[in-house]
Amino acid sequence: MNETAVTAEPVEVWITGIGLATSLGEGLDANWDALNSGRINVDEQGFAPYIVHPWAKVNLEAQIPKKEQRQMEAWQRIGTYAAGLALDSAGLKGNKEILSRMDMIVAAGGGERDISVDTNILNAEAQGNCTPGFLNDRLMSDLRPTLFLAQLSNLLAGNIAISHGVCGTSRTFMGEEVAGVDAFKIALARIAGGQSDIALVGGSHNGERKDLLVLYEFGDYNLKNKFAPVWDRKEHPGFALGSAGAFLVLESRPHAEARGARPLARLSKVVADRARRKEAGAVTGTLERLWSALDVHEAPGAIITGATGAEPVTSEERAFLGQHKAFAVRSSGTRFGHTMEAHFALGLALAALSISRGALFAPGDSSGVEIEMKQAPAQIVVVGAGHYRGEGMALVESVK
């Protein structure tokens, strides 16, 4: 669509593709089945005492040419793989005409450090190597030249462009969890406002990273020793880093209808804010305000939350959930771990999948927060409150 177009009425936005490659497997069926069987893929040993959700291995070549894989680190491979699945799901793979004008917004952090290079340099320094040029010399000789490109935040989008040919526009949002909310908020606003027809939006996270454990351990955020569902972590709060790529294809209804694409669900609203978390109750209040901006009707509805298990934010969110008991709650964090920048995309993917299958997946714990839901949900609210900052919500509905 011509970006100069102006629309009087907001255009309806459909979710026409979902790509999921997570710790529970690749594709919609594998993830759906695991959610309903209650299977959780958690590693309590490999990073002990820290708990992470490892990525379920896939045949990468199904989505990423071998020579491109070599240029990427794991977080990029996970995301590029999931992006390819989303394009497949939307029936767009290889459709050069559409891909060449498809917009993309990626929520990203940064890529893996080379842990052995870092460790070796630090040990050498401790052993007395402290000439002025020591660090320079070691970095010049030890860093792989291409590692930088595997670490740069915007190079996940770059790799998706290279591997799948998504080359309309490319924007990368950073800022932990809420980057994912903002990515969908902007993509939705652009399509609804006639500035875009179709967009690939999502994120990627590799939880099997000690450099990330360091960052979050500074704030004592990592879940340690024993896995527990998000709602059962009050005594030992924290999150288990998760590994997932989650991408959605958002498309204007007219564009989807013109190419005969089937909607999985409708993305009706995405809202975000940043509570000043210095006061107790600030997050609960912000979530309430976001909720009232969504135009949520009465039940049957559900809430899929990205609650992290970190405190105090999880308790604040629970207070909010307590005000909406008519809605069945599901925690993506219990099932997949905390996938940070990808977490909101993951929640949206699960919501769209549930709408498209006419059922909410099974509850994931016995704390009483998650209860059985028999009816087909007509509306699902996706909630994301960041472990330290940023709150967001989205409304996913069935297409009428």
Added chain:
Amino acid sequence: MSVRDKFGRPIVVVTGMGIVTSLGAGKAENWSKLVAGESGIRTITRFPIDGLKTTMAGTVDFVPVAPFTSTGLSERLGHMAVEEAIAQSGIGTKGDFPGPLFLAVAPVEIEWPQRLELAHEVGGTQFTYDDLLRVCGGGKFVNYHHRFLFGSVADSLSDTFGTKGSPISLSTACASGATAIQLGVEAIRRGETDVALCAATEGSVNPEGLVRFSLLSALSTQNDPPQAASKPFSKNRDGFVMAEGAGALVLESYDAAVARGAKILGVVAGCGELTDSFHRTRSSPDGKPIIGCIRKALADAGMAPEQIDHINAHGTATPENDKMEYVGVSAVFGDYTSRIPVSSNKSMVGHTISAAGAVEAIFSLLTLEHQRIPPTINFDVPDPAILFDVVGNKARDARVTTVMSNSFGFGGQNASLILTREPA
């Protein structure tokens, strides 16, 4: 009756600008030095340069940050630029900016001084990464969690200046500053807001930052004298020079600006963006993505190529970039190409990476204000393959009504902005 552009959209104007570069703080100092052809590039003194191939940069050394972190410097520079921009615009009240923040910022990570601090905390001379991990918790380093979150700089700006809603931190590599402006333009055109704060900041001159670009052979190694290193469009150019700085713009709808009697500094008439999927660091040899990006910007502004009377080039001084920028521009502008004065601010301030798109948009708007085009210094050996009318070495007075500012980055990020003095 609201004033709209030729496509019926709200007109987006600039009512405040703030800037910091290696040349100094503020528009006045930057502009006077820029048109005088002064360079802000100098030999690095922030850390040892032994063993480095490139030993100069456009560092901002006059802003103290202690203890130094690149993210901390980005934050300080961002504050300075935003403060100047909001003060000029006169919008809102102190600590209460009535719109969203779009911030271009470099990716964030824990830096070497902090890693070394952890190693010293562990003690001993033989330790593993797990040992480092074990000393991180317990609250001693909690400030490093906050410092090294990707959203930390935007958080701080949002708290201080009271921007509304969820602040967006973004990276499109060397096009980031232009993308921040584009997001603001789009939000105003959608009618979501009357005003937006678009800022971009960069403080990445640290050992690993430099080594990373050095290993990609992207940096100039013409260290002596440092002021002569950045040679956009010259035959003997050999890479870009890393630099620091920040730029901030207050964007408003024309109607809102007029209603509150604000002075209009310029108009963002058009934005274009097109991804290049050829390679992670190189442009498609046929130049098609750059050509498409420029054409999209022209179409978005509703302009013909002949209406552009100055190009503020991306002009990094890498052999590849300058060649491809010429290929792209000349394909769009044809015979008219040689009649457009072209200049690269990077010859003087270096490449402010994440901030460059905003810094150069501000210089473009100052060019419109002063009707004077800043020079491309170090232009002594023109590249015979680049037939631009380069404004070499000396500033040029010119009638300038419309400027195109280009930004092209790693990861196939291309963005072009079209800026005018008055609403069309």
